[in-house]
Amino acid sequence: MTDTPIDRMTRATPRSVARRVRGLSDRAIAWLFVAPTIFLLLAINIFPLIWTVRLSFTNFAANRPGREVEWVGLRNYERILTSDGIWSNMQTTAHFLIWTITLQVVIGFTLAWLINRKFKGNDLLTTLIVLPMMLSPAVVGNFWTFLYQPQIGLFNYMVELLTGTPASSFSMLGAGGLAKWSIIIVDTWMWTPFVMLICLAGLRSIPDYIYEAAEVDRASKWRQFWTITVPMVLPFLMLAVLFRGIENFKMFDMVVLLTGGGPGNETLLASIDLKREAFEKWRTGYSSAYAIILFVTVFGLASIYVKALNKVKER
Amino acid sequence: MSSFVAGLLQFRRGPWENLSTVLIALGVVMLMQPFFLWAFTYSFIVTLVGTVMFIITSHFPE
Numbered sequence: 249m250t251d252t253p254i255d256r257m258t259r260a261t262p263r264s265v266a267r268r269v270r271g272l273s274d275r276a277i278a279w280l281f282v283a284p285t286i287f288l289l290l291a292i293n294i295f296p297l298i299w300t301v302r303l304s305f306t307n308f309a310a311n312r313p314g315r316e317v318e319w320v321g322l323r324n325y326e327r328i329l330t331s332d333g334i335w336s337n338m339q340t341t342a343h344f345l346i347w348t349i350t351l352q353v354v355i356g357f358t359l360a361w362l363i364n365r366k367f368k369g370n371d372l373l374t375t376l377i378v379l380p381m382m383l384s385p386a387v388v389g390n391f392w393t394f395l396y397q398p399q400i401g402l403f404n405y406m407v408e409l410l411t412g413t414p415a416s417s418f419s420m421l422g423a424g425g426l427a428k429w430s431i432i433i434v435d436t437w438m439w440t441p442f443v444m445l446i447c448l449a450g451l452r453s454i455p456d457y458i459y460e461a462a463e464v465d466r467a468s469k470w471r472q473f474w475t476i477t478v479p480m481v482l483p484f485l486m487l488a489v490l491f492r493g494i495e496n497f498k499m500f501d502m503v504v505l506l507t508g509g510g511p512g513n514e515t516l517l518a519s520i521d522l523k524r525e526a527f528e529k530w531r532t533g534y535s536s537a538y539a540i541i542l543f544v545t546v547f548g549l550a551s552i553y554v555k556a557l558n559k560v561k562e563r
Numbered sequence: 564m565s566s567f568v569a570g571l572l573q574f575r576r577g578p579w580e581n582l583s584t585v586l587i588a589l590g591v592v593m594l595m596q597p598f599f600l601w602a603f604t605y606s607f608i609v610t611l612v613g614t615v616m617f618i619i620t621s622h623f624p625e
Contacts, residue, residue, distance in 0.1 A: 345595070549591065551617045555584065
């Protein structure tokens, strides 16, 4: 008789353990296996969340652990939601979100539409286009800082070459209203390939017979685009918009490396402001309330995202 | 419209989820709009209600 791995495992299990496990139901054994993961999840995710909610109702400051913690009720939320400064940061975040998403969807969809045709070097081109997406935001932030240098940067040089504006006459990361656009350009450069890939998946899911039927009905290419391509790719586009929306709402690393929220507060996104409140001003209770507001917003958007994802799956 | 209201009254998942989605989207727009401070002030509560409603209504029958 052959010795199977199960036989070997059975022999290796100590008798006392085997006797105990034998007495358990399948459900109990399943719980036994899942329990460590659930415990970790509770310890790493759920407990800090509950703790943050609790802190958001207090005036706790992490740099003064000895100070008596006062229960302030909804005062932190009230101060945040009536603050002109935070309202302004939300508008900066909105400016960043709207422009990055618009540019990424338009360029991403166009690229996907062009790349969806069969031509020589298609695969190589796709790989080259998705390269920026594979880089770390820290790397992207650092090398775009060099590209944006007014004296030696390639970006300013290209602008001079194309428009005739002297390269050293403007600074993308300095004062003058260009910093807002510099972070939009970098994010668009980095994440357009992601939107392109999602659109490509959508375009490739459209069966050829629909276009063939449209050809038989003598529908023009323009009409085919608006009545077949766009409606069929729309759920995928929705998915890309929501995903990028959630990601950019939380955007932190790349913008910190590029501008650090400056000049002034020009590129001070909500997440960067939150970090300043929590770890520079040490207003832990206040920043906890701020974090909860951002969390609920992202959670709400994520719920819509999951719903959109299910709709795409149903297709 | 009448089928939407009927769905709400019968506690159907679809219309309730749609209503919650609208509330969440409205809350996000209120949070980021540059026109009215009062809309910014009430944005959190609108998003919170929408999100909690979404969690509850996603367990309603189809």
